[in-house]
Amino acid sequence: MTDASFDTQTATGEAQFGDYVALLKPRVMSLVVFTAAVGLLAAPGGVHPFIAFFAVLCIAIGGGASGALNMWYDADIDRVMKRTASRPIPSGRVAPQEALAIGLTLSGFSVIMLGLATNWVAAALLAFTIFFYAVIYTMWLKRWTPQNIVIGGAAGAFPPMIGWAAVTGGVSVESVLMFALTFLWTPPHFWALALFMNADYEKAGVPMLTVTHGRKTTRRHILGYTVLLAVFAVAAAFTGIGGPVYLAVALVTNALFLRGAWIIANRDEGDARADKYRTEKRFFAFSLLYLFLHFGAILAEAALRPWGMGGW
Amino acid sequence: MTSFREPHELHKRRFGRNLGLGLVLAIFVSLVFGLTIVKVSQNPITVTPQAGTAEGN
Numbered sequence: 001m002t003d004a005s006f007d008t009q010t011a012t013g014e015a016q017f018g019d020y021v022a023l024l025k026p027r028v029m030s031l032v033v034f035t036a037a038v039g040l041l042a043a044p045g046g047v048h049p050f051i052a053f054f055a056v057l058c059i060a061i062g063g064g065a066s067g068a069l070n071m072w073y074d075a076d077i078d079r080v081m082k083r084t085a086s087r088p089i090p091s092g093r094v095a096p097q098e099a100l101a102i103g104l105t106l107s108g109f110s111v112i113m114l115g116l117a118t119n120w121v122a123a124a125l126l127a128f129t130i131f132f133y134a135v136i137y138t139m140w141l142k143r144w145t146p147q148n149i150v151i152g153g154a155a156g157a158f159p160p161m162i163g164w165a166a167v168t169g170g171v172s173v174e175s176v177l178m179f180a181l182t183f184l185w186t187p188p189h190f191w192a193l194a195l196f197m198n199a200d201y202e203k204a205g206v207p208m209l210t211v212t213h214g215r216k217t218t219r220r221h222i223l224g225y226t227v228l229l230a231v232f233a234v235a236a237a238f239t240g241i242g243g244p245v246y247l248a249v250a251l252v253t254n255a256l257f258l259r260g261a262w263i264i265a266n267r268d269e270g271d272a273r274a275d276k277y278r279t280e281k282r283f284f285a286f287s288l289l290y291l292f293l294h295f296g297a298i299l300a301e302a303a304l305r306p307w308g309m310g311g312w
Numbered sequence: 313m314t315s316f317r318e319p320h321e322l323h324k325r326r327f328g329r330n331l332g333l334g335l336v337l338a339i340f341v342s343l344v345f346g347l348t349i350v351k352v353s354q355n356p357i358t359v360t361p362q363a364g365t366a367e368g369n
Contacts, residue, residue, distance in 0.1 A: 017332030050350045
């Protein structure tokens with residue numbers, strides 16, 4: 001290859017190392033790392049700290065790989081939306097084929113390394129998560145149904161289950177409840193965002209519930225999923241991962257989250273526009289704290305256990 | 313005979329990402345090494361002496 005051919009390749013803009021990191025969606029990765037680590041630390045038995053670290057790293061890289069595959073496939077949508085237009089592919093810094101290659105390579109690497117470090121149940125769950133996010137969600141559901149984020153949310157809900165499986169080698173009621181917590185949390189979280197970012201999704205032609213069924217229906221859906229979420233979140237308090245600390249956190253945060261969802265469901269669109277979606281924005285911000293506090297409480301119960309205090 | 317050429321502008325431009333990739337590879341090697349040490353120390357390899365050899369001694 002000549003120097004001249006290098007120059008033509010980089011004519012669209014030079015990718016720096018940070019652009020490749022951005023392909024892995026580091027912000028989403030931080031949620032994956034946190035929930036996977038909690039799943040792993042709350043699991044009965046425990047593993048060597050180095051293996052625990054290695055397992056969480058593999059899960060994070062697997063999540064990042066599916067992010068790269070998502071960016072490769074969604075480059076056309078990302079180009080249209082203001083929120084995503086500066087991503088590495090639509091901005092021309094990274095070629096789509098490069099993103100595909102990185103996504104596939106890291107997917108294979110993370111699954112095999114997790115299998116070798118822990119067990120093949122955890123590795124299979126990670127492989128399924130990547131497949132679910134990249135194929136089922138990105139390539140199929142996202143552009144087809146307004147329920148896209150409900151089912152797509154499952155991909156983000158798997159990490160604590162994988163962390164749990166890395167220690168126990170299986171799936172249990174506790175890991176399913178941790179899955180349900182993130183799975184049912186995703187719709188109210190994203191629909192609140194869609195309420196005040198509607199124009200972006202509309203422009204890209206993504207069938208968001210706000211676009212296909214209107215804001216009133218979206219508001220009702222937020223309340224419906226928040227009620228379901230509260231049931232599962234409080235139920236988890238009475239399993240092996242729960243305890244008094246978790247129960248207290250779950251009761252307070254779910255009461256506040258339900259209150260927010262109730263206000264959103266009964267809010268007039270005119271009022272929302274008048275105060276620039278202040279309530280929706282606050283609900284969205286609180287949803288982040290909600291998830292952090294639940295997994296933080298599960299971690300606290302696990303941390304208190306060696307001193308005979310965690311759990312019931 | 314050709315002499316050493318000036319580093320191409322491309323090499324300067326890509327220094328950052330080459331350095332980053334080098335670091336990632338170094339970290340990967342250290343992680344695999346660490347994993348090997350932990351795995352081997354958790355499940356030590358035990359070599360049982362063969363019957364014939366023991367008798368011979």
